[in-house]
Amino acid sequence: xxxLMFRIxxxxxxxxxxxxxxxxxxxxAKALPGAPEGVVGAINxxxxxxxxxxxxxxxxxxxxxxxxxxxxxxxxYPSAEGTQRRLALCAERIIETVAxxxxxxxxTGVEAGTPAYLGPVASDADGLIQWIRAEAxxxxxxxxxxxxxxxxxx
Amino acid sequence: xSGSSETAATKTSGSAGSLLDRPLPSGYREEWAQxxxxxxxxxxxASDPGSREETVVIFRIGDxxxxxSTVLFHEIAEPRRIHSLPHRRDELLLGIVNVRxxxxxxxxxxxxxxxxxxxSSERGERMKTFERIxxxxxxxxxxxxxxxxxxxxxxxxxxxxxxxxxxxxxxALPFATAIIPWQGHSVGRLDDQLVLDTLDRSIA
Numbered sequence: 001x002x003x004l005m006f007r008i009x010x011x012x013x014x015x016x017x018x019x020x021x022x023x024x025x026x027x028x029a030k031a032l033p034g035a036p037e038g039v040v041g042a043i044n045x046x047x048x049x050x051x052x053x054x055x056x057x058x059x060x061x062x063x064x065x066x067x068x069x070x071x072x073x074x075x076x077y078p079s080a081e082g083t084q085r086r087l088a089l090c091a092e093r094i095i096e097t098v099a100x101x102x103x104x105x106x107x108t109g110v111e112a113g114t115p116a117y118l119g120p121v122a123s124d125a126d127g128l129i130q131w132i133r134a135e136a137x138x139x140x141x142x143x144x145x146x147x148x149x150x151x152x153x154x
Numbered sequence: 155x156s157g158s159s160e161t162a163a164t165k166t167s168g169s170a171g172s173l174l175d176r177p178l179p180s181g182y183r184e185e186w187a188q189x190x191x192x193x194x195x196x197x198x199x200a201s202d203p204g205s206r207e208e209t210v211v212i213f214r215i216g217d218x219x220x221x222x223s224t225v226l227f228h229e230i231a232e233p234r235r236i237h238s239l240p241h242r243r244d245e246l247l248l249g250i251v252n253v254r255x256x257x258x259x260x261x262x263x264x265x266x267x268x269x270x271x272x273x274s275s276e277r278g279e280r281m282k283t284f285e286r287i288x289x290x291x292x293x294x295x296x297x298x299x300x301x302x303x304x305x306x307x308x309x310x311x312x313x314x315x316x317x318x319x320x321x322x323x324x325x326a327l328p329f330a331t332a333i334i335p336w337q338g339h340s341v342g343r344l345d346d347q348l349v350l351d352t353l354d355r356s357i358a
Binding site: 025028044067068 | 174190191
């Protein structure tokens with residue numbers, strides 16, 4: 001399997017490349033005042049608004065650094081009705097992909113205390129890589145807020 | 155992992171890292187936001203059945219820049235010896251080439267399209283350095299042709315195409331369906347099916 005690697009803080013995380021539609025440059029987003037924690041705004045992607053989630057801010061409470069390696073990952077997000085929506089995630093140091101077997105990933109053992117989106121981990125020479133489950137990134141409440149009005153479907 | 159390769163890896167990530175850790179230039183985020191917003195027109199056009207995005211591989215034969223669908227391309231290889239076939243002395247069929255142990259029929263697109271190698275000889279040896287053997291094919295049938303230069307993949311929207319001008323070489327005319335403007339060149343978009351079929355027929 002191919003994974004896209006990025007960083008939240010110092011640690012490395014991966015997303016399944018299958019879910020990813022495109023990696024975009026760190027473009028300006030329209031702010032959404034009053035949006036829940038982690039939702040920094042909406043980007044205009046070919047005329048369609050796509051909600052932008054900052055993974056650094058979601059996980060650590062501080063925004064991603066404004067440097068060249070910070071990019072936006074456009075993913076297909078399964079919505080409740082079974083259709084697919086686009087969701088934009090920004091994270092730091094999106095500079096490489098890794099090919100790993102799904103079986104390389106093992107549970108961390110502390111699942112109970114961590115957010116639902118943190119998946120199993122795989123080890124390599126530099127430490128551990130954690131699999132992010134994109135479909136669990138949004139809590140049901142946020143999902144309801146973001147996708148309630150039947151916005152642009154893919 | 156040996157110690158030396160580890161240091162090398164760290165070094166690369168260090169120098170590449172410093173490049174990627176540059177702060178964003180002023181206006182960078184706004185510019186990209188604008189780019190993807192204005193690309194909306196392209197997306198609108200894409201939803202319109204008359205226009206869609208296509209990718210082609212652009213290559214040069216003689217003085218002509220040409221393009222064929224990306225899906226046809228199997229391999230771009232270094233130039234190698236073309237072995238001529240006994241009793242086949244036509245212009246179109248150059249012979250066979252060995253690409254990774256597979257013997258492929260090698261044809262001349264220049265002969266098919268009626269392109270002479272006029273300027274390339276005048277400009278001297280430099281032009282020869284970009285020569286490649288291109289392997290194309292569809293549904294299991296593969297063949298190779300030499301190209302004087304291969305640029306790579308280019309994506310365009312079908313609404314950017316212009317009609318082939320009347321001045322294009324007469325022989326190439328039936329094969330070129332449209333012109334793709336690219337880096338100041340006019341690239342002849344060849345009809346994939348027609349080119350393959352004609353080549354198939356002529357080497358049978």
